[in-house]
Amino acid sequence: MRRYSIFAIAREAMRYHSGWERAWRAPEPKKRYDVIVVGAGGHGLATAYYLGKVHGIKNVAIIEKGWLGGGNSGRNTTIIRSNYLQDASAAIFEKALQLYEGLAKDLNYNVMFSPRGLLMLAQSEHEVRGYKRTVYANALQGIETEWISREQVKDLVPIINIDGPRYPVLGALYQARGGTGRHDAVNWGYARACDAMGMDIIQQCEVTGIRTENGEVRGVDTTKGSIDCGKLAVVVSGHSGVLAEMAGFRMPIESCPLQAWVSEPIKPVIDVVVMANLVHCYISQSDKGELVLGGGIDHPNNYSQRGSWYTLEETTRALVETYPIISRLKMLRQWGGIMDITGDHSPIISKTPVRNMFMDCGWGTGGFKAIPGSGWAMAELVAKGEPGPLAAPFSLERFREGRFIDESVAAGVAH
Amino acid sequence: MQIIPCPYCGVEAEETELTYGHEAHLKRVGPDSDAADFEAYMFTRKNPKGVHFERWRHSNGCGKWFLAARHTVTLEVFGTYPAQTTEPPAELVEKIKAKCPEWKGWK
Ligand SMILES: Cc1cc2nc3c(=O)[nH]c(=O)nc-3n(C[C@H](O)[C@H](O)[C@H](O)COP(=O)(O)OP(=O)(O)OC[C@H]3O[C@@H](n4cnc5c(N)ncnc54)[C@H](O)[C@@H]3O)c2cc1C
Numbered sequence: 001m002r003r004y005s006i007f008a009i010a011r012e013a014m015r016y017h018s019g020w021e022r023a024w025r026a027p028e029p030k031k032r033y034d035v036i037v038v039g040a041g042g043h044g045l046a047t048a049y050y051l052g053k054v055h056g057i058k059n060v061a062i063i064e065k066g067w068l069g070g071g072n073s074g075r076n077t078t079i080i081r082s083n084y085l086q087d088a089s090a091a092i093f094e095k096a097l098q099l100y101e102g103l104a105k106d107l108n109y110n111v112m113f114s115p116r117g118l119l120m121l122a123q124s125e126h127e128v129r130g131y132k133r134t135v136y137a138n139a140l141q142g143i144e145t146e147w148i149s150r151e152q153v154k155d156l157v158p159i160i161n162i163d164g165p166r167y168p169v170l171g172a173l174y175q176a177r178g179g180t181g182r183h184d185a186v187n188w189g190y191a192r193a194c195d196a197m198g199m200d201i202i203q204q205c206e207v208t209g210i211r212t213e214n215g216e217v218r219g220v221d222t223t224k225g226s227i228d229c230g231k232l233a234v235v236v237s238g239h240s241g242v243l244a245e246m247a248g249f250r251m252p253i254e255s256c257p258l259q260a261w262v263s264e265p266i267k268p269v270i271d272v273v274v275m276a277n278l279v280h281c282y283i284s285q286s287d288k289g290e291l292v293l294g295g296g297i298d299h300p301n302n303y304s305q306r307g308s309w310y311t312l313e314e315t316t317r318a319l320v321e322t323y324p325i326i327s328r329l330k331m332l333r334q335w336g337g338i339m340d341i342t343g344d345h346s347p348i349i350s351k352t353p354v355r356n357m358f359m360d361c362g363w364g365t366g367g368f369k370a371i372p373g374s375g376w377a378m379a380e381l382v383a384k385g386e387p388g389p390l391a392a393p394f395s396l397e398r399f400r401e402g403r404f405i406d407e408s409v410a411a412g413v414a415h
Numbered sequence: 416m417q418i419i420p421c422p423y424c425g426v427e428a429e430e431t432e433l434t435y436g437h438e439a440h441l442k443r444v445g446p447d448s449d450a451a452d453f454e455a456y457m458f459t460r461k462n463p464k465g466v467h468f469e470r471w472r473h474s475n476g477c478g479k480w481f482l483a484a485r486h487t488v489t490l491e492v493f494g495t496y497p498a499q500t501t502e503p504p505a506e507l508v509e510k511i512k513a514k515c516p517e518w519k520g521w522k
Pocket residue numbers: 038039040041042043044063064065066067068069070071072073074075076077078079080205206207208235236237238239258259260294335336337338360361363364365366367368369370415
């Protein structure tokens with residue numbers, strides 16, 4: 001892999017940019033790999049990357065039915081934060097945030113991580129209490145967050161209407177280190193680094209079956225033939241139930257769509273990320289000037305990557321009430337991804353009933369921010385066969401044992 | 416926008432008139448069941464990419480719960496039926512079989 005640098009740009013400028021090499025190859029699958037990762041989203045790619053980098057396991061294939069980063073990891077609104085309530089979540093999201101802070105350098109790829117500050121508005125007494133509690137919890141976890149007044153909110157977000165009409169802003173939970181990153185760049189950066197370690201990223205190749213023998217995984221059947229493996233890491237978000245069924249078990253997951261949309265580009269109007277969880281809308285502005293907008297999920301089970309109009313309407317109504325100046329903006333694009341929603345709204349990083357088959361899923365509406373931390377924890381689980389401290393609380397058994405990691409109480413949403 | 420007929424009042428209700436109630440035909444387990452049964456009842460879901468049997472409530476209408484068979488990719492609604500039953504009506508099952516030959520059945 002040729003490194004990207006200012007000298008590389010200068011060198012290429014002198015020769016009409018003819019020397020840039022492809023960021024990754026398009027290899028045919030080998031007969032066998034030590035580890036097969038299914039799903040080339042951010043979490044799958046990060047799992048492969050840390051398997052190689054931290055654990056020295058490089059005979060790895062990442063198998064993707066579409067194109068890499070074409071799932072939720074290329075469809076999200078890129079909010080990054082680590083201000084969670086429960087210790088287990090705070091630990092893994094904070095690990096992810098810390099890795100994000102050094103990721104561009106680590107991958108030699110500009111992931112455009114932008115810690116511009118993040119606010120979660122409190123618009124009811126319940127939310128005021130909930131977010132103050134989160135601030136105290138974060139203090140104990142060693143994660144810097146603060147409670148700020150409505151006047152401070154107005155200072156940070158001049159375009160906001162803090163007086164309602166329905167729900168006046170009463171203050172906010174603020175994390176100065178939170179912000180956004182560029183989703184494609186995160187996927188591409190990890191992919192390029194995996195390829196550079198000799199791993200095979202095999203796109204347009206769907207896993208159609210999982211082969212087991214005596215309760216242990218042997219390999220996968222794919223649209224490009226059968227491939228053997230020592231270990232299998234399934235990292236397929238909304239399709240986790242489908243893959244689990246291939247291996248003969250069921251997951252505590254339901255799949256449904258989440259949408260996002262962007263406005264026409266305008267001059268800078270908002271330089272922080274603002275989430276309003278009660279009226280359910282969130283907003284940030286991309287470097288191109290588009291307002292990046294989103295809200296809640298559609299509840300009915302749905303694998304179509306399409307959401308409903310009433311969700312768009314509800315969220316847009318909340319946005320216009322909160323930021324009246326955007327009322328006449330035109331919207332450019334709208335799209336959806338398939339969520340993997342678990343019973344307690346927390347992720348799963350776990351062994352499965354099949355030996356040497358592991359799953360990382362259930363990130364639902366909030367897994368972009370977790371990509372590096374999840375990959376780190378999943379790689380450790382796959383390499384050692386046992387979870388490390390980050391992954392251990394997120395095992396599948398917690399549903400049977402009633403050991404939930406309940407984040408929905410605190411926020412109601414989790415982007 | 417999905418349109419689903421209410422089997423009680425016959426209204427062709429659109430989604431905002433209804434409340435979704437997730438997977439249908441779950442068998443409720445009692446207090447002396449073991450942890451695995453309880454987990455299966457409370458959390459584990461079929462979540463099929465295909466034909467799904469599910470509960471809906473006509474909440475902004477007659478207020479009653481009913482059941483529906485719907486495809487989770489095409490979003491086609493195959494039919495709805497009253498909630499007072501432990502399995503889908505035979506003619507609905509036949510209709511789905513005819514439309515989706517790859518379907519493995521509702522259990
Ligand atoms: C609209 C929207 C907004 C969001 N906003 C945010 C946000 O602001 N902040 C945040 O933190 N998170 C957000 N998220 C959530 C975040 O995008 C996801 O949690 C995260 O990207 C999940 O990554 P993943 O790698 O697990 O899954 P994915 O990126 O979905 O990757 C899974 C891959 O598996 C592949 N696959 C599936 N089945 C097979 C098969 N049989 N064979 C081979 N490959 C298969 C898929 O094609 C896919 O590429 C948002 C999501 C959406 C949809």
